[in-house]
Amino acid sequence: MEINNVLITDAVDQACINLLKENGINVDCKYNLPQEKLLEEISDYDGLIVRSDTKVTSKVLAAGTNLKVVGRAGAGVDNIDVKEATKRNIVVLNTPGGNAISACELTCTLITALARNVVQGAASLKAGRWDRKLYSGHEIYGKVLGIVGLGRIGREVAIRMQAWGMKTVGYDPIVSAEEAAKFNVKFLELDEIWPIADYITLHTPLLPETANMINSNVLAKCKKGVKVINVARGGIIDEEALLRALEDGKCGGAGLDVFEQEPPTNPVTLKLIQNAKVVATPHLGASTSEAQIRVAVEVAEQFIALTNRNQKYSSVAGVINPSALHSNK
Numbered sequence: 521m522e523i524n525n526v527l528i529t530d531a532v533d534q535a536c537i538n539l540l541k542e543n544g545i546n547v548d549c550k551y552n553l554p555q556e557k558l559l560e561e562i563s564d565y566d567g568l569i570v571r572s573d574t575k576v577t578s579k580v581l582a583a584g585t586n587l588k589v590v591g592r593a594g595a596g597v598d599n600i601d602v603k604e605a606t607k608r609n610i611v612v613l614n615t616p617g618g619n620a621i622s623a624c625e626l627t628c629t630l631i632t633a634l635a636r637n638v639v640q641g642a643a644s645l646k647a648g649r650w651d652r653k654l655y656s657g658h659e660i661y662g663k664v665l666g667i668v669g670l671g672r673i674g675r676e677v678a679i680r681m682q683a684w685g686m687k688t689v690g691y692d693p694i695v696s697a698e699e700a701a702k703f704n705v706k707f708l709e710l711d712e713i714w715p716i717a718d719y720i721t722l723h724t725p726l727l728p729e730t731a732n733m734i735n736s737n738v739l740a741k742c743k744k745g746v747k748v749i750n751v752a753r754g755g756i757i758d759e760e761a762l763l764r765a766l767e768d769g770k771c772g773g774a775g776l777d778v779f780e781q782e783p784p785t786n787p788v789t790l791k792l793i794q795n796a797k798v799v800a801t802p803h804l805g806a807s808t809s810e811a812q813i814r815v816a817v818e819v820a821e822q823f824i825a826l827t828n829r830n831q832k833y834s835s836v837a838g839v840i841n842p843s844a845l846h847s848n849k
Contacts, residue, residue: 521588521589521611521826521827521828522566522588522827523545523566523567523588523589523823523826523827524544524545524546524566525545525546525548525564525565525566525567526540526545526546526547526548526565526566526567526568526569526823527547527548527550527561527562527564527565527567527568527569528547528548528549528550528551528568528569528570529550529551529552529553529558529568529569529570529573529574530551530569530570530571530572530573530574530593531551531571532569532571532593532812532815532816532819533812533813533815533816533817534816535813535816535817535820536569536593536816536817536819536820537549537820539817539820539821539824540820540823540824543824543827543829543830543833544829545567545823545824545827548565552573553574555575555577555579555580558574558580558583559579559580559583560583562580562583562584562587563583563584563585563586563587564586565584565586565587566586566587566588566589567587567588567589567590567591567823568584568587568589568590568591569590569591569592569593569819569823570590570591570592570593570599570600571592571593571594572594572599573599574599575599576590576599576600576601576605577601577604578601578604581601581604581605581608581610582604582608584610587608587610588610588611588826589610589611589612589613589823589826590605590610590611590612590613591612591613591614591615591819591822591823591838592612592613592614592615592819593614593615593618593815593816593818593819594614594615594618594619594806594815595614595615595616595618595619595620595623595806596614596725596726596753597612597614597840598725598726598753600612602840602841605841605844606841606843606844608844609844609847610844611826611839611841611844611845612839612840612841612844613819613822613836613838613839613840614819614838614840615814615815615818615819615822615838616671616672616837616838617672617818617837618806618811618814618815618818619805619806619808619811619814619815620672620673620676621676621810621811622805622806622807622808622810622811623673623723623751623752623805623806623811624673624676624677624680625680625808626751626777626801626804626805627673627677627721627723627749627751627775628677628680628681630749630751630775630777630799630801631660631665631681631719631721631747631749631775632660632684633775633799634719634747634749634772634773634774634775634799635657635658635659635660635747636655636657637655637656637657639799640655640796641655660681660684660685660686660718660719661684661685661686662685662686662687663686663687663718663719664686664687664688664689664716664717664718664719665677665678665681665686665687665688665689665717665718665719665720665721666689666690666691666713666714666716666717666719666720666721667688667689667690667691667705667721667723668690668691668692668710668713668720668721668722668723668724668733669690669691669692669722669723669724669752670690670691670692670695670699670700670705670723671692671695671723673723673751673752674690674692674721674723675703675705677721677723678690678703678704678705679703679704682704686719687706688704688705688706689705689706689707689708689712689713689716689717690705690706690707690708690713691707691708691709691710691713695707710738711741714738714741714742715741715742715743716743717742717743717746718743718745718746718747719746719747719748719749720734720742720746720747720748720749721748721749721750721751722734722748722749722750722751722752722756722757723751723752724752724753724756725752725753726752726753726754726755726756730753730756731755731756732755732756732757732758732761733756733757734748734750734756734757734758734761734762735758735761736758736761736764736765739761739762739765739770739771740770742770742771744769744770744772745769745770745771745772746770746771746772747771747772747773747774747775748762748771748773748774748775749774749775749776750774750775750776750777750778751775751777751778751805752778753778754778754779754780754781754782755780757776759779759780759786759788759789759792760788762774762792763788763791763792763795766792766795766797766798767795771797772797773797773798773799774792774795774797774798774799775798775799775800776792776793776798776799776800776801777800777801777802777803777804777805778803778805779793779803782802782803783802818838819838821833821835822835822836822837822838822839826845
């Protein structure tokens with residue numbers, strides 16, 4: 521594939537730019553471009569690299585008359601119109617493994633913080649109180665962790681929380697029970713997980729099938745006091761249903777890094793964030809220096825692999841629409 525000029529519209533680590541240039545690809549960095557300006561300029565480029573801020577809509581893809589590939593330096597491609605790109609034979613790729621460890625570690629942090637009321641206790645002490653009895657927690661040893669999504673992140677979470685003594689059960693539509701058993705996760709159907717899980721952690725993309733997966737009906741099937749963690753995508757949890765469950769005591773706590781709207785302005789979301797049982801962070805799952813370098817390098821390596829200019833780089837494991845890739849060969 522001929523890729524000579526690449527536009528980067530969201531801030532990525534310098535390692536991405538350096539690697540592309542070292543392999544003969546011209547790079548222009550134009551961050552925070554208004555949509556109309558992007559529409560004007562995109563036709564000059566063979567490739568586009570984004571993170572979360574740039575929305576690669578059907579209009580952008582139509583204006584990109586020379587566009588061959590769109591890469592997201594991160595997991596998921598919610599901000600890219602993959603269907604339209606495929607129709608136009610534009611390859612869409614991401615870096616699915618680049619932030620796995622960082623997202624996993626934040627998930628584990630939220631689990632332990634919820635168990636021991638770390639955030640609430642720290643805030644209380646800073647405010648001059650000594651609420652030792654109020655913030656008594658519980659051990660996670662022996663508790664059941666339900667993992668929905670057994671991809672890279674879900675597997676890493678399972679391995680780490682097993683070391684804490686948690687019992688891990690999980691579900692993934694494309695992972696077999698035999699495969700799950702290899703990393704000591706007991707495969708169960710979702711309706712088998714809800715009633716037994718003390719903690720539920722979500723590691724799925726946002727798809728029509730997963731939108732509002734955690735809703736009133738599901739929460740009604742769960743243990744009283746169940747704790748829910750979401751470091752995946754906003755929209756997988758019905759935020760209004762979760763808020764009700766927290767308020768009536770059905771849900772014992774939530775660790776939330778992602779929201780339906782970011783940054784949130786919806787009154788329901790804001791009330792959810794303010795709930796005393798919630799530990800909320802502003803989409804920090806991939807916000808580590810290591811993850812930022814890793815995803816930047818991975819997206820550049822895949823662009824170079826597509827050009828076949830450097831035999832050192834041959835993997836395009838992040839391609840979302842292989843049919844577009846085959847059409848470009």
